[in-house]
Amino acid sequence: MHYYLELLFKGAESNIYLTKWYDKKAISKIRIPKIYRHRVLDDDLRRRRTISESKMIALAKEFGLRTPYIYFVDTVRAEIVMEFISGTRASKVLTSSICNEIGRFVSTLHLFNIIHGDLTPANFIVNRKITMIDMGLSFHSTRREDKAMDIRLFKEILKSTYHRNCSEFFGDFLDGYKSVNSKELDKILQRIDEIETRKRYAPT
DSSP states (O other), X not given: OEEEEEEEEEOSSXXXXXXXXXXXXXXXXXXXXXXXXXXXXXXXXXXXXXXXXXXXXXXXXXXXOOOOOEEEXXXXXXXXXXXXXXXXXXXXXXXXXXXXXXXXXXXXXXXXXXXXXXXXXXXXXXXXXXXXXXXXXXXXXXXXXXXXXXXXHHHHHHHHHOTTTHHHHHHHHHHHHHHHOHHHHHHHHHHHHHHHHHHHHXXX
16 A cells, blocks of 8 residues: 655656655656557557566666666556665766766666666665666666666766766776776776767768
8 A cells, every 4th residue: 555645747748746655755756648659559658668677676686786676566556666765866966976876776777778768866776885776767788878878877966966076987887897897997988979970970
């Protein structure tokens, strides 16, 4: 049993509520219906994304990574009820050590061929250690291109939001990544260079 206490965040794809799961504080993530999509297609898409995210969160935990415990999944409502993680979003307190820890976290995901899909500091909570709280766009892939896109997005966020510390923070992220999976990093960085070259010379 759970009941809603407070709307914490209203996003384009989902609403996040503070709730109670029996006697525990919890988070409810409900994917929002899209009126511009055919209802049957929309229901199916939200159902599949809800199932996928809950599986990815649980799978990451199996690999030893800190993610919320999943309490309940309602595929009809496209809702995930999960553990409430106390702390501060990494985006608000970003440091070299946090970037290093995020790098180790992401490298472990990639080692098991999980692509995050929306790799930003805002998707991590800091409370002594970091916890990933959102895997809504995650998917399986063995392609270096997909892993490179993950890392490149993190780099772009650093450049746009933390421009003074961008080089330092990205270096710390890469150091953390390399400490887990040094064999792949050079090849992934080469792929990032190729992606950025394509972007520079793409027709506008």
